[in-house]
Amino acid sequence: MNLIEKVKQNIRLSFDEAVSLYDLDLFTLGELADERRKALHGKQTYFNINRHINPTNICKDVCKFCAYSASRKNPNPYAMSHDEILAITDDIVSRGIREVHIVSAHNPDTGLEWYLEVFSKIKAAHPQLHIKALTAAEVHFLAEEYGKSYDEIIDLMISNGVDSMPGGGAEIFDEKVRDYICKGKVTSAQWLEIHRKWHERGMKSNVTMLFGHVEERHHRIDHMMRIRDLQDATGGFNCFIPLVYQSENNFLNVKEYITAHEILKTMAISRIVLDNVPNLKAYWVTSTVNLALVAQEFGANDLDGTIEKESINSAAGAKSANGVNLEEFVALIKNSGFTPVERDSLYNTIKVW
């Protein structure tokens, strides 16, 4: 049976077959991915009304692709106080925002207690606000720094109010590429182990892939295969988020930028290969809003959210520092022929706009 027929019949692809999907033309891939999207979500496109908080940019790790952490290219170290964070959460809740996404650099002076306390203070003040916090890279950092096991850190996160884990820190799982772009931080096996443990407690998380830098196509497929294997075992991933590499103010010297054509191919292939992950997010922050809207035709069914404030990707050139306006966002989804569906953090429908 040929590859296209296999995809049409929902037959799971091997690594080699998945790599050869890239040989298909973009529109064929788009049609195949769109079939999968339609079967799962029809014309619905999810988004949520959320707010990112990045409490500190002081980091003990040096990832070549990162423009956010304080370094000689970004000599602006900061660390927020609990009061500053609580003022933000008070404000966002009063404006109807339902999710706070808290991700930081690996700051040795921001202690484990500092995080646990801020989570429990937020939860005490706003029990209904969903806290999506700490990437597996941060869990690993905190475990090492404070001599705790992953199990202990995870249990502390849960008992202090964290509701789900974001997908950051996955980067690219291939060990050689990973060593080149972010040597010294959480390894691929550790990243996957942390999410496995999180899922084993009945909790949900997301998974990202940083692409468009020095990796090759087969590295992306390898990344997807490792996710597919873990998802078979746990079912705990809600969403796959391919993050397009942003090139400014960092130490990764990428000469040739990825094309929109290659980004859309990768989106479509993720939808086809990750047959067990229900949602595929076109993260407008790294793809641009325009391409994220087009990606709806290539398998994507989620556009993240309004975000309000974003520091990690905007430091590297993304035009996301101030988020997007809700009405405008909804109108863009509608005008591109899809139905905007406001969701909560766990993909329950809140409102069909």
Ligand code: V47
């Ligand atoms: O892990 C850092 C990435 C991630 C760059 O789970 C870069 O819903 C592109 O994970 N170019 C953090 N990307 C953001 C993240 C995320 C975002 C939105 C939603 C969710 C979710 C997760 O940002 C990091 C890293 O992979 N990143 N630098 C850069 N130059």
